[in-house]
Amino acid sequence: MRTIRFLLEKEFRQIFRNKTLVAMILMVPIVQLLILPLAADYEVKNINLSVVDYDRSGYSADLVKKITASGYFRLTSFNAGFKKALHDIEADEADVVLEIPEDFERNLIRQNQQSLFIAVNAINGVKANLGGAYLGMIIREFNHELRISWTQPSRTNTAPVIEIVSSNWFNPFMNYRLFMVPGILAILVTMIGGYLSALNIVKEKEIGTIEQINVTPIRKHHFILGKLIPFWVLGIAVFTIGLVAAWLIHGVTPVGNIAVLYTFLVVYLFAVLGFGLLISTYTETQQQAMFISFFFVMIFILMGGLFTTIDSMPPWAQVISRMNPVSYFIEVMRMVVLKGSGMTDVLPHIGMAAGFAIVFNGWAIYNYKKTS
Amino acid sequence: MKQLVTFIRKEFAHVLRDRKTLLILFGLPIVQIVIFGFALTNEVKNSKIIIVDYARDAASRQIIDKIEASKYFELERANLTHRDIETHFKKGKTKVAIVFPANFNSDLMHFNKTQIQVLADASDPNIANTLTNYLSSIVMDYQTELTQQRDTPLQIDTEIRMLYNPQLKGAHNFVPGVMALVLMLVCVMMTSISIVREKELGTMEILLVSPFKPMMVILSKAIPYLILSLVNVTSILLLSVFLLDLPVKGSISLLFAESTLFIITSLALGLLISVKAQTQQTAMLISMMGMLLPTLLFSGFMFPIENMPRVLQYISHIVPAKWYYIIVKSIMIKGLDFSAVWKETAILLAMTFALLVISIKNFKIRLA
Numbered sequence: 001m002r003t004i005r006f007l008l009e010k011e012f013r014q015i016f017r018n019k020t021l022v023a024m025i026l027m028v029p030i031v032q033l034l035i036l037p038l039a040a041d042y043e044v045k046n047i048n049l050s051v052v053d054y055d056r057s058g059y060s061a062d063l064v065k066k067i068t069a070s071g072y073f074r075l076t077s078f079n080a081g082f083k084k085a086l087h088d089i090e091a092d093e094a095d096v097v098l099e100i101p102e103d104f105e106r107n108l109i110r111q112n113q114q115s116l117f118i119a120v121n122a123i124n125g126v127k128a129n130l131g132g133a134y135l136g137m138i139i140r141e142f143n144h145e146l147r148i149s150w151t152q153p154s155r156t157n158t159a160p161v162i163e164i165v166s167s168n169w170f171n172p173f174m175n176y177r178l179f180m181v182p183g184i185l186a187i188l189v190t191m192i193g194g195y196l197s198a199l200n201i202v203k204e205k206e207i208g209t210i211e212q213i214n215v216t217p218i219r220k221h222h223f224i225l226g227k228l229i230p231f232w233v234l235g236i237a238v239f240t241i242g243l244v245a246a247w248l249i250h251g252v253t254p255v256g257n258i259a260v261l262y263t264f265l266v267v268y269l270f271a272v273l274g275f276g277l278l279i280s281t282y283t284e285t286q287q288q289a290m291f292i293s294f295f296f297v298m299i300f301i302l303m304g305g306l307f308t309t310i311d312s313m314p315p316w317a318q319v320i321s322r323m324n325p326v327s328y329f330i331e332v333m334r335m336v337v338l339k340g341s342g343m344t345d346v347l348p349h350i351g352m353a354a355g356f357a358i359v360f361n362g363w364a365i366y367n368y369k370k371t372s
Numbered sequence: 373m374k375q376l377v378t379f380i381r382k383e384f385a386h387v388l389r390d391r392k393t394l395l396i397l398f399g400l401p402i403v404q405i406v407i408f409g410f411a412l413t414n415e416v417k418n419s420k421i422i423i424v425d426y427a428r429d430a431a432s433r434q435i436i437d438k439i440e441a442s443k444y445f446e447l448e449r450a451n452l453t454h455r456d457i458e459t460h461f462k463k464g465k466t467k468v469a470i471v472f473p474a475n476f477n478s479d480l481m482h483f484n485k486t487q488i489q490v491l492a493d494a495s496d497p498n499i500a501n502t503l504t505n506y507l508s509s510i511v512m513d514y515q516t517e518l519t520q521q522r523d524t525p526l527q528i529d530t531e532i533r534m535l536y537n538p539q540l541k542g543a544h545n546f547v548p549g550v551m552a553l554v555l556m557l558v559c560v561m562m563t564s565i566s567i568v569r570e571k572e573l574g575t576m577e578i579l580l581v582s583p584f585k586p587m588m589v590i591l592s593k594a595i596p597y598l599i600l601s602l603v604n605v606t607s608i609l610l611l612s613v614f615l616l617d618l619p620v621k622g623s624i625s626l627l628f629a630e631s632t633l634f635i636i637t638s639l640a641l642g643l644l645i646s647v648k649a650q651t652q653q654t655a656m657l658i659s660m661m662g663m664l665l666p667t668l669l670f671s672g673f674m675f676p677i678e679n680m681p682r683v684l685q686y687i688s689h690i691v692p693a694k695w696y697y698i699i700v701k702s703i704m705i706k707g708l709d710f711s712a713v714w715k716e717t718a719i720l721l722a723m724t725f726a727l728l729v730i731s732i733k734n735f736k737i738r739l740a
Contacts, residue, residue, distance in 0.1 A: 020657070039684055042676065116529070116531070122538065143528045169461060170494055174500070179496050195660075287565050291396040292392060302407050312417050339461060339464075340462070341463070
């Protein structure tokens with residue numbers, strides 16, 4: 001016990017002596033929480049629309065008015081020809097081109113049928129898909145209104161109508177930030193904990209001070225614990241700062257019990273730090289440790305379900321993301337913060353995190369050799 | 373000249389000796405391309421859906437069959453009541469529920485009107501929206517089948533063409549982004565760390581007292597990374613062409629020329645960081661937080677810039693990766709030529725020049 005206490009004293013001193021490091025640990029979460037959620041707004045809006053209107057009739061004007069009034073589209077240009085509009089797409093000034101054919105109004109009334117042509121810049125798949133769907137919906141609605149104004153609605157012979165009433169739970173205002181902030185906080189804690197612990201032992205290796213520790217009677221698990229606990233405390237501190245920042249900046253407060261979050265965090269941090277330590281036992285220089293942890297953290301983040309849902313991944317990718325500790329943390333954060341899930345709901349997640357912690361730390365202790 | 377070659381060989385030896393870093397360096401783009409190309413889709417499918425059917429009649433049965441047949445949904449079968457919905461949502465496995473009222477079919481037939489309730493877990497707004505839309509269109513389909521016999525007057529059809537990316541794959545958006553990211557990583561992070569490392573270990577001192585010009589020391593550090601980066605660009609392009617079926621539509625030589633320009637910009641940035649930082653950890657943290665995150669954030673390949681607040685949109689203009697991303701997208705996917713990207717190229721050139729001037733001005737021959 002005494003050995004660990006002295007080791008802890010040494011580690012804490014080294015951390016707090018490094019002023020830039022401390023400043024980074026405190027500032028980075030705040031700055032990131034300030035900017036990231038503002039940037040990560042995936043709501044599809046502000047779609048730039050270019051209209052090519054060969055008809056110039058009352059109907060075409062009505063249609064364009066209806067589209068711009070929807071709020072999803074910004075009319076950026078009126079072009080005389082399709083070629084010009086295509087040029088706007090190439091220059092990224094337009095996302096969608098709507099082409100209204102000549103004599104649209106007249107032919108619609110005479111022939112009862114007309115078609116409109118829409119071209120979408122589909123490099124960004126989500127935007128193209130939703131944008132096209134929105135435009136289609138507005139045109140259908142426009143069509144419906146036209147029909148009503150032309151045909152007398154008969155009272156007796158109405159078609160059966162199924163009305164769909166939808167309600168959005170847990171996030172009734174469809175606020176994207178509410179969804180991103182908990183996930184980003186999870187990523188932050190993971191990044192800071194993972195990087196710092198990965199760099200730590202390696203630094204001693206590179207500078208050579210590890211030799212001094214190796215010749216002392218300090219046991220392997222003492223040494224690992226001595227490295228682990230300071231970052232564990234720091235991780236909890238960073239998380240707390242992040243939680244307060246999320247509340248102050250974005251007004252995001254957990255619906256559920258904070259104690260559930262912390263229970264998970266306490267277990268989860270051991271897993272992340274264990275992973276960092278594992279990396280540092282396998283590497284010789286800080287540069288190596290940095291790149292290897294960057295490599296894994298990148299995969300963890302991408303496969304963690306922060307940006308894209310895990311459910312839509314192909315089966316092999318879902319298996320990988322189940323072996324990714326970050327995905328559990330992101331899930332727990334969202335469950336507790338948004339939905340108010342309780343301890344029983346997250347118990348399986350805590351179990352997984354504990355499993356990761358045991359595997360990573362056991363492996364790290366096993367792999368750390370006092371003699372080279 | 374001979375000296376320079378010797379120094380470059382020394383740097384190459386440093387880089388090539390470190391197998392683990394090298395593996396990651398070349399492995400990272402490959403893994404990213406695979407993940408982005410195959411694992412990450414923005415399409416929503418196989419969502420678990422709860423069905424609460426109080427009606428249990430022909431109409432509700434038919435709609436449920438339709439939902440089951442669609443690739444977007446996976447049914448949770450069980451005799452659920454709407455009280456179960458919340459518990460299931462809280463467990464996080466199910467994202468949407470549909471409730472049929474009692475007497476669904478008879479209401480529909482006799483009153484010509486009935487309701488269906490759709491409940492969505494809106495913690496992810498886009499998914500909630502998409503799933504609700506899917507469900508609505510399934511129900512709409514059913515409705516049109518009911519009224520099929522009537523013909524509809526004044527029909528407006530819409531024909532939608534998806535330009536550049538008809539299958540709406542994620543790769544079109546991501547490959548240029550991965551290129552920018554990897555180049556940033558190799559050039560900024562590797563150069564700054566390797567220079568600061570010599571400072572930290574004290575070997576920089578030895579280099580600086582040698583008759584070799586300090587500028588040459590820096591140049592010889594930069595050249596290996598330039599070459600490594602070009603290798604990475606080539607491998608990313610090969611992967612995207614042969615693995616993802618994403619051909620380069622524009623001129624390849626132009627693409628390489630622009631990439632070289634961007635590599636030099638990044639190297640200049642790495643140089644600037646290494647001039648300022650004293651320890652490897654600081655250099656890493658600065659390049660991580662100062663360069664990589666902004667690249668991810670503001671290049672526009674992961675986060676839509678047009679949705680950001682004005683201030684952030686202005687900030688995005690000073691991120692070199694944003695301009696490179698636009699250039700690559702234009703050349704590779706849209707197949708445009710130089711006349712379409714000259715503005716972006718000029719901006720990158722100006723940035724490179726400014727960065728080089730600042731870092732050379734700040735470069736100290738003596739260590740403190």
